[in-house]
Amino acid sequence: MTVESVQPEASVAPTELREPPLAGGAVPVFGHGLQLVRDPLDFMSSLRAHGDIVRLRLGPKTVYAVTTPELTGALALSPDFKIDGPVWESLVGLLGEEGVATANGPRHRRQRRTIQPAFRMDAIPGYGPIMEEEAHALTERWRPGAPIDCTSESFRVAVRMAARCLLRGEFMDERAERLSTDLATVFRGMYRRMVVPLGPLYKLPFPANREFNRALADLHLLVDEIVAERRASGQKPDDLLTALLEAKDDNGDPIGEQEIHDQVVAIITPGAETIASTIMWLLQALAEHPEHAEKVRAEVESVTGGRPVGFEHVRSLRHTNNVILEAIRLRPAVWILTRRATADTALGEYRIPAGADIIYSPYAIQRDARSYDRHLDFDPDRWLPERAGEVPKYAMSPFSVGNRKCPSDHFSMAQLSLITAAITAKYRFEPAEDCDDSVRVGITLRPDNLRLRPLPW
Ligand code: HEM
Structure with a gap:
C-alpha cells in the first residue's frame, strides 16, 4: 500500500x-x-x-x-x-x-513507515491460517436456533483476529470481553463529550463519568499487560508488536514508552471497533436480505466444492465481496x-x-x-x-484516501470475506424476538442490540 x-x-x-x-x-x-x-x-x-x-x-x-x-x-x-x-x-x-491515528507531521510519517509492512498486500497471506481458524471457530460456537448476541460475538472475533495476527497475542478471550465492554463505554462517552462539550461537568463524580473513567483506565491497563507480557517472554516474533517495540525515532534512538503504548492503543482499538461494527452490519444485512445470503452460500459452495472456506478462496468470492462492500456503503463504521x-x-x-x-x-x-x-x-x-x-x-x-488512509484496508477485507463466507456456508439468520437493529450513533455506527438466530440451511 x-x-x-x-x-x-x-x-x-x-x-x-x-x-x-x-x-x-x-x-x-x-x-x-x-x-x-x-x-x-x-x-x-x-x-x-x-x-x-x-x-x-x-x-x-x-x-x-x-x-x-x-x-x-x-x-x-x-x-x-x-x-x-x-x-x-x-x-x-x-x-x-503519540499514536499513528492522532499524530501529525514527521512523527506520523515515521510511524506509518513502522506499521506499514504488517499491512502490506504481500503480508496478508501470512495471516491466512489464523483468520481461517478464527472464522470457523466463530460458527462452531453457535448452536442452531439459539439466539446470538452479535455485539459480543463480533467484538470477540475482531479482537482475536487483530491480536493474534498483529500482536501474536494468545488467550485473548477474556481480553476480548474486556476490550469490547470498555470500548462500548468509552466510545459512547467520547461521542457525548464531542457533541455536548460541557467540559468540567465531565469531571464530576456522576456514575456515567465514573464508568467512563474506569473503562478508559482498564483499556490502558490491558495494553500495558500486552506489552509487558511480550517483553517478559524475551521473544521477538516477526510481527507488528516487535516492529513497534524495536522502532527508532528520526535520530536513531528507541522510541519512548508512551509512544509504544499509544501506538498499540491506536492500532488495536480502531481495528476492533470498526471490524466488529462492520461484522454486525453484515450479519444484519444477511438476515434482512435472505436472497443475498443464499447467493453467498451458493457462491461459497461452488468455489470451495463444499470444503471449509480458506484464505485461498477469498479472491474468487465475488458476490460475497460485493455484499461486504454494499454493507459498508450503507452502514460505514467510520x-x-x-x-x-x-x-x-x-x-x-x-x-x-x-x-x-x-x-x-x-x-x-x-x-x-x-x-x-x-x-x-x-x-x-x-x-x-x-x-x-x-x-x-x-x-x-470507506477507508479514506491520502496520507491518513486506513492502513488496514486489505487486512480488513480479507477478514470480512472469510468471516462472511464461513458463517454463511453454515447458517442463515433470523432476528430473535428481542433484536433491535436500529442504528446506534457514536464515534462509530453499530446496531443497538443485534440478536439473531442462526438456522441451518
Ligand atoms: C484510519 C476506516 C479497520 C487501523 C482509518 C480511517 C478510516 C478507517 C476511514 C481514516 C481516518 C481519517 O481519515 O481520519 C476503517 C474501516 C475499517 C477499518 C471502515 C474496517 C471495516 C481497521 C483495522 C485496523 C485499522 C482492522 C487495525 C488493525 C487504522 C489506523 C488508522 C486508521 C491505525 C490511522 C491511520 C493514520 O492516521 O495514518 N480507518 N478502518 N483500521 N485505521 Fe482503519
Missing part, C-alpha cells in the same frame, strides 16, 4: 474564492447543534442541498462541512489539512497524542471524519481560513442520490465491474 500525498490542483484564483454559505436551520445560541445531536445522520445527509461546502454553527463555534465526493477527496489529499478538530479531540482522550486547516487555503471554489475545523460524513457521501441509483437499496450488484464505474470518484472511500 502506498501512502498517497497528492496536492489538489489549484484551479481557482485566490481573489475569486467565496465564503461557504451558512447551512439553513440554525437557531439562536445552539446554531445547528441541536439538529446534529438529535439526528446526526439525517442532518449530515441533508447538507449537500445547502452547498458543496457549508458553514455550521455549533454553539459559538463555526465548523465547515464538506458535502461532495470530489471535495472530500480533495480535502483528504491536501497537505493543507491535518488530523485535528472535534472527533480528533475526543479520540486523543482514548488514543493519546461515519464522520474531521480535519483542521493548517493555513489559509482553498477547497474547490471556497476559501477556508487557517485553523478552521472541517467535518464530513462518509455515511452521507455513500448514500447520496446524486452518486447512486436507487441510493438506499441494498444492491451488491452495483459493485460488478460493468456497473462500478458509474460511481463517482471518492463516493465510496
Whole structure:
C-alpha cells in the first residue's frame, strides 16, 4: 500500500474564492447543534442541498462541512489539512497524542513507515491460517436456533483476529470481553463529550463519568499487560508488536514508552471497533436480505466444492465481496471524519481560513442520490465491474484516501470475506424476538442490540 500525498490542483484564483454559505436551520445560541445531536445522520445527509461546502454553527463555534465526493477527496489529499478538530479531540482522550491515528507531521510519517509492512498486500497471506481458524471457530460456537448476541460475538472475533495476527497475542478471550465492554463505554462517552462539550461537568463524580473513567483506565491497563507480557517472554516474533517495540525515532534512538503504548492503543482499538461494527452490519444485512445470503452460500459452495472456506478462496468470492462492500456503503463504521486547516487555503471554489475545523460524513457521501441509483437499496450488484464505474470518484472511500488512509484496508477485507463466507456456508439468520437493529450513533455506527438466530440451511 502506498501512502498517497497528492496536492489538489489549484484551479481557482485566490481573489475569486467565496465564503461557504451558512447551512439553513440554525437557531439562536445552539446554531445547528441541536439538529446534529438529535439526528446526526439525517442532518449530515441533508447538507449537500445547502452547498458543496457549508458553514455550521455549533454553539459559538463555526465548523465547515464538506458535502461532495470530489471535495472530500480533495480535502483528504491536501497537505493543507491535518488530523485535528472535534472527533480528533475526543479520540486523543482514548488514543493519546503519540499514536499513528492522532499524530501529525514527521512523527506520523515515521510511524506509518513502522506499521506499514504488517499491512502490506504481500503480508496478508501470512495471516491466512489464523483468520481461517478464527472464522470457523466463530460458527462452531453457535448452536442452531439459539439466539446470538452479535455485539459480543463480533467484538470477540475482531479482537482475536487483530491480536493474534498483529500482536501474536494468545488467550485473548477474556481480553476480548474486556476490550469490547470498555470500548462500548468509552466510545459512547467520547461521542457525548464531542457533541455536548460541557467540559468540567465531565469531571464530576456522576456514575456515567465514573464508568467512563474506569473503562478508559482498564483499556490502558490491558495494553500495558500486552506489552509487558511480550517483553517478559524475551521473544521477538516477526510481527507488528516487535516492529513497534524495536522502532527508532528520526535520530536513531528507541522510541519512548508512551509512544509504544499509544501506538498499540491506536492500532488495536480502531481495528476492533470498526471490524466488529462492520461484522454486525453484515450479519444484519444477511438476515434482512435472505436472497443475498443464499447467493453467498451458493457462491461459497461452488468455489470451495463444499470444503471449509480458506484464505485461498477469498479472491474468487465475488458476490460475497460485493455484499461486504454494499454493507459498508450503507452502514460505514467510520461515519464522520474531521480535519483542521493548517493555513489559509482553498477547497474547490471556497476559501477556508487557517485553523478552521472541517467535518464530513462518509455515511452521507455513500448514500447520496446524486452518486447512486436507487441510493438506499441494498444492491451488491452495483459493485460488478460493468456497473462500478458509474460511481463517482471518492463516493465510496470507506477507508479514506491520502496520507491518513486506513492502513488496514486489505487486512480488513480479507477478514470480512472469510468471516462472511464461513458463517454463511453454515447458517442463515433470523432476528430473535428481542433484536433491535436500529442504528446506534457514536464515534462509530453499530446496531443497538443485534440478536439473531442462526438456522441451518
Ligand atoms: C484510519 C476506516 C479497520 C487501523 C482509518 C480511517 C478510516 C478507517 C476511514 C481514516 C481516518 C481519517 O481519515 O481520519 C476503517 C474501516 C475499517 C477499518 C471502515 C474496517 C471495516 C481497521 C483495522 C485496523 C485499522 C482492522 C487495525 C488493525 C487504522 C489506523 C488508522 C486508521 C491505525 C490511522 C491511520 C493514520 O492516521 O495514518 N480507518 N478502518 N483500521 N485505521 Fe482503519
